[in-house]
Amino acid sequence: xxxxxxxxxxxxxxxxxxxxxxANIIQKESSLGSKIxxxxxxxxxxxxxxxxxxxxxxxxxxxxxxxxxxxxxxQVTCALLAGALIKLSIKAKSMLSWQIPIITxxxxxxxxxINMHVEKINxxxxxxxxxxxxxxxxxxxxxxVTTIGRGGSDATAVAIAKIFNADSCEIYTDVDGVFSxxxxxxxVAKKIDKISYDEMLELSSLGAKVMQSSAVQTAxxxxxxxxxxxxxxxxxxxxxxxxxxxxxxxxxTGVAYSKDEAKITVIGVEDxxxxxxxxxxxxxxxxxNVDMVIQNISSDxxxxxxxxxxxRDDVSKTKQILKNNKDIKYVAIIQNDKxxxxxxxxAGMVSTPGVTYRMFRxxxxxxxxxxxxxxxxxxxxxxxxxxxxxKAIKKLxxxxxxx
Amino acid sequence: xxxxxxxxxxxxxxxxxxxxxxANIIQKESSLGSKIxxxxxxxxxxxxxxxxxxxxxxxxxxxxxxxxxxxxxxQVTCALLAGALIKLSIKAKSMLSWQIPIITxxxxxxxxxINMHVEKINxxxxxxxxxxxxxxxxxxxxxxVTTIGRGGSDATAVAIAKIFNADSCEIYTDVDGVFSxxxxxxxVAKKIDKISYDEMLELSSLGAKVMQSSAVQTAxxxxxxxxxxxxxxxxxxxxxxxxxxxxxxxxxTGVAYSKDEAKITVIGVEDxxxxxxxxxxxxxxxxxNVDMVIQNISSDxxxxxxxxxxxRDDVSKTKQILKNNKDIKYVAIIQNDKxxxxxxxxAGMVSTPGVTYRMFRxxxxxxxxxxxxxxxxxxxxxxxxxxxxxKAIKKLxxxxxxx
Numbered sequence: 151x152x153x154x155x156x157x158x159x160x161x162x163x164x165x166x167x168x169x170x171x172x173a174n175i176i177q178k179e180s181s182l183g184s185k186i187x188x189x190x191x192x193x194x195x196x197x198x199x200x201x202x203x204x205x206x207x208x209x210x211x212x213x214x215x216x217x218x219x220x221x222x223x224x225q226v227t228c229a230l231l232a233g234a235l236i237k238l239s240i241k242a243k244s245m246l247s248w249q250i251p252i253i254t255x256x257x258x259x260x261x262x263x264i265n266m267h268v269e270k271i272n273x274x275x276x277x278x279x280x281x282x283x284x285x286x287x288x289x290x291x292x293x294x295v296t297t298i299g300r301g302g303s304d305a306t307a308v309a310i311a312k313i314f315n316a317d318s319c320e321i322y323t324d325v326d327g328v329f330s331x332x333x334x335x336x337x338v339a340k341k342i343d344k345i346s347y348d349e350m351l352e353l354s355s356l357g358a359k360v361m362q363s364s365a366v367q368t369a370x371x372x373x374x375x376x377x378x379x380x381x382x383x384x385x386x387x388x389x390x391x392x393x394x395x396x397x398x399x400x401x402x403t404g405v406a407y408s409k410d411e412a413k414i415t416v417i418g419v420e421d422x423x424x425x426x427x428x429x430x431x432x433x434x435x436x437x438x439n440v441d442m443v444i445q446n447i448s449s450d451x452x453x454x455x456x457x458x459x460x461x462r463d464d465v466s467k468t469k470q471i472l473k474n475n476k477d478i479k480y481v482a483i484i485q486n487d488k489x490x491x492x493x494x495x496x497a498g499m500v501s502t503p504g505v506t507y508r509m510f511r512x513x514x515x516x517x518x519x520x521x522x523x524x525x526x527x528x529x530x531x532x533x534x535x536x537x538x539x540x541k542a543i544k545k546l547x548x549x550x551x552x553x
Numbered sequence: 554x555x556x557x558x559x560x561x562x563x564x565x566x567x568x569x570x571x572x573x574x575x576a577n578i579i580q581k582e583s584s585l586g587s588k589i590x591x592x593x594x595x596x597x598x599x600x601x602x603x604x605x606x607x608x609x610x611x612x613x614x615x616x617x618x619x620x621x622x623x624x625x626x627x628q629v630t631c632a633l634l635a636g637a638l639i640k641l642s643i644k645a646k647s648m649l650s651w652q653i654p655i656i657t658x659x660x661x662x663x664x665x666x667i668n669m670h671v672e673k674i675n676x677x678x679x680x681x682x683x684x685x686x687x688x689x690x691x692x693x694x695x696x697x698v699t700t701i702g703r704g705g706s707d708a709t710a711v712a713i714a715k716i717f718n719a720d721s722c723e724i725y726t727d728v729d730g731v732f733s734x735x736x737x738x739x740x741v742a743k744k745i746d747k748i749s750y751d752e753m754l755e756l757s758s759l760g761a762k763v764m765q766s767s768a769v770q771t772a773x774x775x776x777x778x779x780x781x782x783x784x785x786x787x788x789x790x791x792x793x794x795x796x797x798x799x800x801x802x803x804x805x806t807g808v809a810y811s812k813d814e815a816k817i818t819v820i821g822v823e824d825x826x827x828x829x830x831x832x833x834x835x836x837x838x839x840x841x842n843v844d845m846v847i848q849n850i851s852s853d854x855x856x857x858x859x860x861x862x863x864x865r866d867d868v869s870k871t872k873q874i875l876k877n878n879k880d881i882k883y884v885a886i887i888q889n890d891k892x893x894x895x896x897x898x899x900a901g902m903v904s905t906p907g908v909t910y911r912m913f914r915x916x917x918x919x920x921x922x923x924x925x926x927x928x929x930x931x932x933x934x935x936x937x938x939x940x941x942x943x944k945a946i947k948k949l950x951x952x953x954x955x956x
Binding site: 166167169170200203204206207208210211212214215216218219221222225226228229230232233234236237243244246248249293295 | 570606610629631639647
C-alpha cells in the first residue's frame, strides 16, 4: 500500500474555508487507498501574531517559553483539520509532538528532529486512520517543548517521510511549483516539471523560497522524492529527486536573484600571505557570512584591494569589526549596497560548454557591468547594480531558452 | 514555608499589558517567600474565538479534537506569563498538563481531574521556581488531551491546592469579591468579607458567577480556604471557608437572581399517583433539569394542574416531550418565560425565625405576585414576573439590612 506524507503550508490552511478545502484534497488521496500522514503549519499570520505578543512582553522573550507559545499555532490547525476530516466521515486523528513523541536535540527555537516513535502512528495507519501532525515542533529528551526554526514544517514532513519510509512527500503551498524565475516579476517564467535536489537547493537559497533548504538537504541525503504543488489548483507540481534520474535537455534550469547583497571593498590592505584569511576569520567568528571574494593583483606590490559581498544587514557590523581590529591595516572602506546577485542554475551546465561566456556576453550586450563573479558545479552567480536586476533576469531567461 | 495557589481568570490575562500586571502581583507574593503555583485561563475572548473556528468547520465538531483545539488557549497564556516573570528576573516555568501530568477521567470536553503527579513540580518549588499551569485541561489515561468544561480553571486551581496541600487558593478575577447582590444593578450592593462554602454555592448557582460551582464544592469537600479577589485593585477580597468558622450577625447574606427560568403549567393532567413522577422521569431522561414544582389540589378529583420551572432553553424540548408521550394525558400546556427567580441566601437563616414571612410580606408590599416557591436550609427562592426583578432585589436587599 502506498504511504504518503502530505504537508500543507500556512496559506493553505489560512482560513477554516481553506482547511475544509484541504480536507477534500486529503479525502481524494485517502479514497485511492493510500496510507496518509499529514503535516500542517500554523494558519498564515498566526506565528507572527504570537511573536508580536511575546515582543509586547519582552524583546528578549525567554526561548523555552517562546517554544511553548509558538507551538500552539500548529496545534490549532491540527485540531481543525482533523475535525474537518471527521466531518467528511474520514477516520482522522491529530497527534501532537509529545503524543508521538517527536524527539529533538539542540537549543530552543532552533532544535532539530533526531528521532520519532513510529508504533502509535503505524497502528493508526494500519487501522485506516489519517494522522495529522503539527509541523515545526517536537520535544527535547527531558520533555520540554521545542521548535525547529521558521519554515520548519517542511523539515518535519521530510523527517516523517524518512522515518516512516514513505513513497512520497508532497509539499502543498500557494504556488504551482518551482519556476524558472520569479513568476511575479517575469511573466514568461515557466513551471519546472522536474528538478534535482542540488538545483532546488541553489534556487531556494537564492530566493525562490518555495521550500526550506534544510528540508531539501535531508530529502537529498535519504533520497526521498518530493513534490511541490499548489493547494488551490489541480495542476501537476514540480517533482524533486536525484540528478541521475533527470534527463537534461537544457543547460540552464532557472534564473534566480537576490537583493539582500552588499559589496564591500577594503582599499590599500597590506599585501602579504594570510591577510585575507585574517579578515574572513574575524567576520566568520562574528557570524557574518561572506559570499563572493575578489582580490585584485596589487599594483605597487605592497598593498592590495579586497572586495567581498555580505548580507546588507551585516554591512555596519562588518565595518565596525574591521575598524576595531588593530592588526588589519587599510586605507579606506567603500561600500555599495545597491547591488543584486543574479544566478543561473542548472545541473546540465557542467556538460554544456560556453554557458559562462554566453552569460557574460548577454549582460554585456545590455550594458550591464559585472561587479563580482562566483561559480559552482551547477550555478553561476554575478553581482550587478541593483537597478539592472529585471533587465538581466529577462535577458538571461530568454537566451537560455526558458521563456 | 507558605504554599499558595493563585488563579488568574480570562479578563485578568486578557492583554499582554494585563499579563505584565499579573506578573507584578506574583512578584510581590514571591518576594514574601511563598512557594507559588499559578493557574491561568485563556486570554478573554480566546476560547470563544476557537469555538467559532470549530463551528465554521462543523456544528458537531469532534470532541476529541475540540479539546486539542481549546487547550491551546491556556497554553498561550502560560508561556506569556512565564516570559513576563522571567523578564522580571523571577525563576518561572510553564508546565503543561501533559508535562506534569494532570490525569483526568470522563468524556471529552467534560472530563474531571482525578490525579496529578507532584514530583516535578515539588522539585521546581523547592528550587525556588514559580510554576505556571494551564487551567481547564488535562490528559486522559491513554494520553489524549481533555478539557474539564467552561470555567474549569477554577476547578484546576482547587484540585492543585488540594493535591499540593496548599495553605490557600486565591482566585483573581475582575470583581472585588462576592457581593450581597449584583453590584451592576444595585449600587448599594456590598462586598461580603467572609462567606461559607454552602452560601457561595447557592449564590454562584443562582447567577453570582464569580466562581465555578464544582470548584467550590471540591474546596468544601477538602476544606481548602478560598479567596476571591480583584486583579485590578489591592482591596481585600471575599474569603470562603467552612460555616463553623463564620460568626453570623445577619440572617441573610445575599440576594441572587436568575433570568434563565421559564414556568410551564400542564393543565388537566389525570390525577392519579405517580403521574407527576412519570412526567419528571421523562424530562430527567432528556437531561432537562426541573427546578421548582407546584401541584395544585385538584378541583374535580379527576384532573389536576402541574406547574414547574425549567431553563428557558429547554422550554420547546419540554413541550415536545410531553406532546410525544402517549401515556401522559392532559388538556393544555401554558408557558411563561417572562419570569425570574429571586433567592435570599444565608447560613444564618436557619437560626432566625420569620425570614420566610418577612420575604413574602416585603414582596407583597411591592405588589409583586409569587408564582412559585422553593426552600432549602440556607436559601429561599421565589419565581416572580421578570419585570419586577429589580424592584424585588432592591426591596429584599434593604429589608435584610444588606445596603
